[in-house]
Amino acid sequence: GQQVMQIPQYQHVQEGEDFTTYCNSSTTLSNIQWYKQRPGGHPVFLIQLVKSGEVKKQKRLTFQFGEAKKNSSLHITATQTTDVGTYFCAENQAGTALIFGKGTTLSVSS
């Protein structure tokens, strides 16, 4: 079945360093969504990407959708302790519900 692969599974950075997580699919996606889950919390929607090659920014976060719509990335510039959590990409093809990747857990030390 459809599945998105996320790498890395874990990432530890020093505060101020950059962070990137990647999401790859074996099939072409209609769109991709990104969520953040704080420790002990629930997933919270960050953004949806729809267009091939799309790039969107939210303050220090940059989201990108690949030209072939088979991969996506989330880049955080100058991480802060508030960025700690697990970042999930979620895919769906037309007519199906969201399927989540395994997530990348980010830890940040000050």
Next chain:
Amino acid sequence: DAGVIQSPRHEVTEMGQEVTLRCKPISGHDYLFWYRQTMMRGLELLIYFNNNVPIDDSGMPEDRFSAKMPNASFSTLKIQPSEPRDSAVYFCASSFFGGNTGELFFGEGSRLTVL
């Protein structure tokens, strides 16, 4: 809006007991999803409803699991009998226009421990 409301937040039960998890979606949302989260398997989709009708239950692990949505404002996920391997956090989420165009709004989850 209060968001998606789940109960109970925590449940500890013994193997063989029946467990019922409850969810109230956001008013006006027409899709409701049940997900299960474990360290090993991540966030797994169990079942989802559109306008109270189950659309895809292929993620339900086995016959011990059942879900209902008797009306637009209430859904239940039942496990009978429960087993230790069912221990997980169960999330309910709702959306408008479904996962195709809309973000999912998650509840805070029900953490289930089966001893």
